[in-house]
Amino acid sequence: MAVYDENILKNPFYQALEKHRPDLCSRVAELHGIILVPCCGSLPAGSFTASQFDGYVLQPAEQGYQTLDGKEVSIDNNQVRLGEGFPNPTSVPILFEETFYNEKEQAYSILCITRPFDADHSPEELSTVSVPYCLKNIEDVREFLGRHAVKLDKFVAAFCHSFKEQERKGLRHQIDSVNTLYTKCLQLLLRDSRLKILARQEIQMTLLKQAVEMYIHHGIHDLLFSYVGSLEASRDAAFNKTTRSLQDLQQKELGVKSEFSINIPRAKRELSQLNSCTSPQQKLLCIRKVVLTIMQSTRHRDAVSIEAMCADDLLLVILYLLIKTEIPNWMANLSYIKNFRFRKSSKDELSYCLTSFEAAVDSPCYIRGSVRIF
Amino acid sequence: MAAAGGKTYSFKVVLLGEGCVGKTSLVLRYCENKFNDKHITTLQASFLTKKLNITGKRVNLAIWDTAGQERFHALGPIYYRDSNGAILVYDVTDEDSFQKVKNWVKELRKMLGNEICLCIVGNKIDLEKDRHVSVEEAEGYAESVGAKHYHTSAKLNKGIEELFLDLCKQPRRFLTLSHTVMRALYNTTSKRHDGDGSGRGEVKGERRESHKHSPERRTDCRR
Numbered sequence: 074m075a076v077y078d079e080n081i082l083k084n085p086f087y088q089a090l091e092k093h094r095p096d097l098c099s100r101v102a103e104l105h106g107i108i109l110v111p112c113c114g115s116l117p118a119g120s121f122t123a124s125q126f127d128g129y130v131l132q133p134a135e136q137g138y139q140t141l142d143g144k145e146v147s148i149d150n151n152q153v154r155l156g157e158g159f160p161n162p163t164s165v166p167i168l169f170e171e172t173f174y175n176e177k178e179q180a181y182s183i184l185c186i187t188r189p190f191d192a193d194h195s196p197e198e199l200s201t202v203s204v205p206y207c208l209k210n211i212e213d214v215r216e217f218l219g220r221h222a223v224k225l226d227k228f229v230a231a232f233c234h235s236f237k238e239q240e241r242k243g244l245r246h247q248i249d250s251v252n253t254l255y256t257k258c259l260q261l262l263l264r265d266s267r268l269k270i271l272a273r274q275e276i277q278m279t280l281l282k283q284a285v286e287m288y289i290h291h292g293i294h295d296l297l298f299s300y301v302g303s304l305e306a307s308r309d310a311a312f313n314k315t316t317r318s319l320q321d322l323q324q325k326e327l328g329v330k331s332e333f334s335i336n337i338p339r340a341k342r343e344l345s346q347l348n349s350c351t352s353p354q355q356k357l358l359c360i361r362k363v364v365l366t367i368m369q370s371t372r373h374r375d376a377v378s379i380e381a382m383c384a385d386d387l388l389l390v391i392l393y394l395l396i397k398t399e400i401p402n403w404m405a406n407l408s409y410i411k412n413f414r415f416r417k418s419s420k421d422e423l424s425y426c427l428t429s430f431e432a433a434v435d436s437p438c439y440i441r442g443s444v445r446i447f
Numbered sequence: 448m449a450a451a452g453g454k455t456y457s458f459k460v461v462l463l464g465e466g467c468v469g470k471t472s473l474v475l476r477y478c479e480n481k482f483n484d485k486h487i488t489t490l491q492a493s494f495l496t497k498k499l500n501i502t503g504k505r506v507n508l509a510i511w512d513t514a515g516q517e518r519f520h521a522l523g524p525i526y527y528r529d530s531n532g533a534i535l536v537y538d539v540t541d542e543d544s545f546q547k548v549k550n551w552v553k554e555l556r557k558m559l560g561n562e563i564c565l566c567i568v569g570n571k572i573d574l575e576k577d578r579h580v581s582v583e584e585a586e587g588y589a590e591s592v593g594a595k596h597y598h599t600s601a602k603l604n605k606g607i608e609e610l611f612l613d614l615c616k617q618p619r620r621f622l623t624l625s626h627t628v629m630r631a632l633y634n635t636t637s638k639r640h641d642g643d644g645s646g647r648g649e650v651k652g653e654r655r656e657s658h659k660h661s662p663e664r665r666t667d668c669r670r
Contacts, residue, residue: 082503082505169498172498176502178612381492382490382492382493383492383515384513385514385519387493388514420457425494428525429493
């Protein structure tokens with residue numbers, strides 16, 4: 074997953090604001106207000122006039138917000154809506170929020186927006202900035218790589234050929250050789266001058282890495298995944314034995330809260346796609362989709378208090394899904410994801426989803442002993 | 448994702464506390480996206496993030512709720528991996544919940560060593576009249592175990608911002624922590640499970656044969 078991000082401190086608009094209007098910076102901090110900063114890609118060439126910044130600094134008003142030069146602004150649904158006082162009432166999407174603290178520990182918000190108020194961009198341009206960037210499947214990848222894909226096929230074929238000879242070597246060796254394949258493929262593509270220029274944009278580089286990773290994994294999946302499967306066969310057999318003994322377990326007995334039941338059939342359907350995903354990244358995205366489906370709000374309009382879903386609630390639903398879904402190779406799947414994902418962060422959302430599943434896969438042995446208590 | 452040129456720190460903070468102490472309200476209060484309230488599609492409090500910029504230092508804060516039920520006790524280490532800090536929440540009107548915090552402190556210190564930044568949080572100070580854990584006792588205990596103590600009210604939005612700001616302001620500590628944490632985790636878990644460094648909980652019965660493939664386990668600890 075990649076979502077738009079930039080360092081606001083390096084944004085020319087924000088830098089100009091800090092330089093020319095230090096008074097506004099201290100004012101917004103005292104008001105606990107908001108500064109709207111157009112993203113760096115949307116800024117016009119040339120300098121900014123000191124007076125225009127007042128229109129980008131907001132203070133809380135009775136209804137919504139007011140710019141420091143007295144115009145009305147409201148913010149909802151991740152959009153800044155320009156109201157009374159602006160020549161053209163329009164709305165500008167928000168890319169992200171960042172909370173700033175100054176030396177005095179006063180807090181104010183920065184909202185990075187897709188464009189300046191006066192710029193007229195076509196909707197297509199907007200959508201490329203505001204949509205999270207992600208290649209979902211092999212078709213996306215093929216489209217992204219275009220003619221370059223063919224170049225990778227040679228490497229992939231060579232890998233598959235030598236894999237059969239090296240199969241007896243340990244997991245460590247296989248992880249290294251898959252990593253080497255990935256690096257070689259990426260380097261090859263970056264020798265292309267057009268791709269090289271494109272990859273200077275961080276987001277394009279991220280996409281390129283994602284594409285190479287998924288393309289390789291798609292090519293070597295059958296060999297590699299069955300290799301991991303054979304390593305994990307005994308653990309999978311043991312796990313399946315445990316879950317089979319829990320087959321009759323009801324949601325209530327397990328402790329699944331009734332308000333989360335409604336999403337379970339859909340989550341189950343999402344989860345059943347797991348073994349048709351070829352790359353660790355796709356498997357992880359599948360798991361994330363399951364988690365998001367589980368968490369989908371079930372509240373009714375009249376409901377006054379809504380219980381938020383915490384880790385315990387999530388764990389119990391995942392555990393229920395593990396017991397009731399026909400996936401015979403959980404250990405192989407988790408090992409494959411953990412060991413063969415190239416660009417990993419241990420702190421992001423995907424990592425949290427993976428951790429929740431790891432915890433759930435570990436929990437049936439505790440459940441078996443404790444379930445009679447409920 | 449780091450922005451061009453400037454370093455962005457990724458902080459992972461784990462959240463511990465019994466179900467009824469209000470830990471989810473606490474983080475929801477802190478992370479709520481007040482600019483998107485009309486289109487809530489999910490209401491989840493298990494994984495939340497916030498971007499901070501503290502006098503020029505960018506911090507991407509990720510707050511991980513952990514499974515807190517007694518029967519899932521052994522799963523804790525799976526969630527603690529790579530964490531930079533822990534927030535342990537109790538309810539000032541509920542003495543048992545404070546006892547529970549004490550147990551977690553012991554476990555975290557054992558698992559993660561002395562370098563993990565621990566914050567003990569007495570929540571629900573809006574119910575001061577029903578207080579069952581005295582301020583002296585709580586603060587005294589926190590000091591004795593090298594933790595910081597905070598009083599908060601999720602209901603009145605008191606003390607919450609200070610708590611997270613303090614937690615994110617400790618740069619040097621956080622920089623070195625990951626390695627220490629991983630080493631500690633690896634040592635602890637490998638002692639317990641014969642080389643299963645993945646931080647898994649107790650392995651029972653037939654699953655013991657899992658460590659046949661120890662190379663895979665070792666790779667989990669590379670980070």
